[in-house]
Amino acid sequence: MMKINIGQYVVGDSVMHKSDPRTKIILTFVFLAVVLLIDSFIGFGICLAFVAFTVINSGISIRSALRGMKPIFFLLLITVTLNLFTIPGKSLISFWVFNITDQGVIVSLKTALRLLLLVSGASILTFVTTPTVLTDGIETLMSPLKRIKVPVHEFAMMMTIALRFIPTLLEESDKIIKAQSARGADFDTGNLFKRVKAYVPIIIPLLFGSFMRANELATAMEARCYKGGEGRTRMKVLAFSKNDVIVVFAFLILVAVEIVLRVYGKALI
């Protein structure tokens, strides 16, 4: 009955949704590199417009996109304040020990924009890709590492299973919390030590259940002849499509524009 969203995947049918996870992962890294390379406000403006366009085009509501920014709000606030008051330059406003300079304003604004773009770029990836597909993409991208005996498939399988069981665990902890509070358990009063101790009746059944489930899952997997990655084929084979071409093309334009701006656009601040 409880509805839980894992990650922040938004169901959709956009070009971004339909393109291959490998494309999206690589392009996300490219995007992050581009964001670090930008140094003019025009460059930031173009990049921001690009992100906004992608968000709207993928059918992600602006509200949920902004909600994704919440965790970095404090980080943003601290960086901006620090930059604002510490960077030397021509003084604009000064009172008591504080001194705000023109450079301070410019640098803090740019830092804020950069942080914002970095986080939004990374979160778009999770907005348009389900966790399972994402894991698949990572596994394929990492598969060269198998040569040097890195158990890539096993790691990916572990990740998939972990993701799969997050909702189950949440549901179960919700149930156990309810059951124990019905027996008079109290989680909200007392000092820190008492409160931590109050969670023992939750954690132990949860752990016990997880071990039981892991054991059952392992048996079920073995019963279906699972024996690791070797010789294993996929039901859904990852394949590039027209959508990938479109996405890559759009990104190439962005990269080209930003590089040109970086090289020739010094005069534009």
Add this chain to the structure above:
Amino acid sequence: MSVKFEKVTYIYDNGTSNSFRALKEISLSIKTGEFFAIIGHSGSGKSTLIQLINGLLKPTMGKVFVNGLDTSAKDLKALRKTVGMVFQYPEHQLFDETVYDDIAFGVRKMGLHEVDVKERVYATIKLLGIPESLLTHSPFEISGGQKRRVAMAGVIVMNPDILVLDEPAAGLDPSGKKEMFKLIQKLNKQMGLTIVMVSHNMEDVALVADRIAVLVEGEIILSGAPAEVYSDQERLRKIHLDVPEITSFMNLVMERTGQPNHTFLSVAEAKQAIVDRLKPPASESESGGEMP
């Protein structure tokens, strides 16, 4: 009146885009000492309804009263003491080192002296038929059926007036199921506990419940004594709830033989009726007549 729902509506995630109306203007009252069963398919709102009884959920609209206490109140200590809650698969809540400690968890939380705790634990296990030798075991190493009893003991030990059970027989084998219902009936009849039991199985509740409410998509569409509810077969079939096998069998028999309508709930009752019917009018025979 021990439990009273007044036009209760419950909405999950109220105000968000994926809000879900689980209960729609439910009004019901459960009398003290009654055995009340709530029947419905999964997703019908059964679990939501029982969680409203002890304040784990608060009604979005309307009011719930338990022994006169409003469940939307801030302090729920008194309410929690009044209502014992046995969730589905209660054995998943076991956690302590020994069976004894696990059963004692709730009463210790109530701040009882250890002597009284011990007294209560022993009284409870006697009532539930848990052998004393089990008390020193870890709750994780006993059998499934025992685990369920121990988990139930952990609730009953708190001496609630009202016991709420969510599918108490789920996952038990037929004999375990029978024992479980016998136990619940005993708690109801001997200890005078008001029972609110949730089930999806008509057959299970037919014989034990005093009153039944049928819940479909958050609304009570039928309620009354089992015989009343089961007599409305047409309606029940429409919502895909089956009447007990013996009831529908006897209905068929009565239809064929042109008997007056009667709703049979137990095999014993049906057997008696058949035997009576087959008895030859002249009562000199002892064999009960020839079987057709």
